[in-house]
Amino acid sequence: MAEFTTRLKELRAAKNMKQGELAELVGVRRETIIRLEKGQYNPSLKLAIDIARVFGCTVEEVFIFEE
Amino acid sequence: MKNNTSAFDEKTQAKIDKLTAQYTDKSLSRSERQEAFRELARVRYFADPRPSISVRKQAMFNAVIWFLDTLIFGCITFIKKEMNEGIGNVFSTALFAAMMMTAVFMVAAERKYKKEPDDELSLNSKKRASELAGLALIITAAAVGLLVFTLLEKTFTLNGDNWLGLFCTLVFLYSFLNALFFLIIEGRDTAEAEEDE
Incomplete structure (x- = not known):
């Protein structure tokens, strides 16, 4: 699995959004958002784009892949 | 999927109708229809009052x-x-x-x-x-x-x-x-x- 970190928690806090609210917006379970925040799950392209759209930024600004 | 709620609100019903039309539209690809079905299941799930x-x-x-x-x-x-x-x-x-x-x-x-x-x-x-x-x-x-x-x-x-x-x-x-x-x-x-x- 590619190593990556996310700014999900930070972006959610800025919008005062809970994990469950984000999960409902992008059509996944809260469990999935928790795994994403911990870097334990590689999202599909569609999910990554949907999450980026919620926060109004690019996929690269949400998911940071380490070389 | 069985509908156990008595009625959905207008917005939810409109969304369900749209997704049902997508799901039953045979001109769409299989993956598009599967995606519409999953989205339909989610909309019904959030509208359903059961635990x-x-x-x-x-x-x-x-x-x-x-x-x-x-x-x-x-x-x-x-x-x-x-x-x-x-x-x-x-x-x-x-x-x-x-x-x-x-x-x-x-x-x-x-x-x-x-x-x-x-x-x-x-x-x-x-x-x-x-x-x-x-x-x-x-x-x-x-x-x-x-x-x-x-x-x-x-x-x-x-x-x-x-x-x-x-x-x-x-x-x-x-x-x-x-x-x-x-x-x-x-x-x-x-x-x-x-x-x-």
Whole structure:
């Protein structure tokens, strides 16, 4: 699995959004958002784009892949 | 998917109608229609007022039911023939009644609770679990067969009486292993363990 970190928690806090609210917006379970925040799950392209759209930024600004 | 709510609000109903039209539109690709179906399931799920069972709890429930059914059918198929006819018939009737009760319990639970729909993570986990369950089934069947034929020196003849019992036992065993591997792959229930912050 590619190593990556996310700014999900930070972006959610800025919008005062809970994990469950984000999960409902992008059509996944809260469990999935928790795994994403911990870097334990590689999202599909569609999910990554949907999450980026919620926060109004690019996929690269949400998911940071380490070389 | 059965609609158990009396009425949806206008916005929800409009969304459901749109997604239903997409799902039934044969000009769309299979993956687009599957996506519309999953979205439809989610919209109905959030509009349904019944208490919810998470994907993980559904798997736990299924694992218990399939384990019981495997034991029951296995006993009916393999152990009944070791007993005399009278006791064997009572034994198999009691076990069959127990299996019917598990079916009734499943139907009752289905009506009372709404089921959380799958998302991409759970679908990936289920796909992986079914691969592992298939492999485990072959290994388990081979191991049990070897144990029975070599150590216990018993024989098993496949005939009109027992082929259905053997088939059902293997199907229930596969279902149990599938649910079990899904729970192992999903790991700890972090959604319940952690606060939604």
